[in-house]
Amino acid sequence: MGDRVRLHVKGLTYSERPTGAYALLLESETDKRKLPIVIGAFEAQSIAIALDKMTRPPRPMTHDLFATVMEAHQIDLKEVVIQDLQDGVFFAQLVFERDGEARTTDARPSDAIALALRADCPIYASQSVMEKASLAESEAKVASVQPELNEDELPDGDPLETPETALALSKASTDTLNEWLDRALEQEDYELAARIRDELNKR
Numbered sequence: 001m002g003d004r005v006r007l008h009v010k011g012l013t014y015s016e017r018p019t020g021a022y023a024l025l026l027e028s029e030t031d032k033r034k035l036p037i038v039i040g041a042f043e044a045q046s047i048a049i050a051l052d053k054m055t056r057p058p059r060p061m062t063h064d065l066f067a068t069v070m071e072a073h074q075i076d077l078k079e080v081v082i083q084d085l086q087d088g089v090f091f092a093q094l095v096f097e098r099d100g101e102a103r104t105t106d107a108r109p110s111d112a113i114a115l116a117l118r119a120d121c122p123i124y125a126s127q128s129v130m131e132k133a134s135l136a137e138s139e140a141k142v143a144s145v146q147p148e149l150n151e152d153e154l155p156d157g158d159p160l161e162t163p164e165t166a167l168a169l170s171k172a173s174t175d176t177l178n179e180w181l182d183r184a185l186e187q188e189d190y191e192l193a194a195r196i197r198d199e200l201n202k203r
Contacts (some may be wrong), residue, residue, distance in 0.1 A: 004127060021191050
């Protein structure tokens with residue numbers, strides 16, 4: 001187990017920039033490092049429904065349907081592993097079992113976690129992913145809703161003020177990116193923090 005870390009879902013944050021993306025915030029069980037992953041609105045809704053055990057949509061969502069089919073065919077989802085990070089893109093695997101035989105299949109982390117919450121199975125990340133993408137406990141605070149940002153406090157040329165966020169990040173110096181990362185974390189903007197972190201990792 002030394003080559004991977006057990007994670008728990010801590011919450012979702014929302015950003016209106018640039019396309020209404022969400023950041024799924026995971027936390028390690030041992031040292032409380034945070035792992036933010038940018039996901040789409042549909043996957044965020046599905047995860048939010050799974051987290052709220054009392055909420056039942058009038059019709060089953062895609063992840064509910066998949067979980068029901070697995071149950072009908074006696075397929076047990078044993079665990080989910082976020083195993084790799086390449087060019088800012090996370091890769092995950094589903095580990096499932098049927099008739100005593102274990103198998104794996106590739107999946108997006110958002111889909112894998114939506115299923116893991118429904119199956120109540122553990123979520124892990126490889127140590128390499130945590131080393132590349134996690135934030136220390138001192139750097140991140142959990143937020144279920146993103147607060148309003150005070151633009152007057154932002155430095156000139158901040159990507160928060162720029163519609164072309166990716167372009168702004170690519171042109172910024174490493175020192176500037178680190179400054180923006182600190183500011184994004186202070187504002188609990190995990191979606192932007194994840195994008196800045198990915199740009200720093202590319203360098």
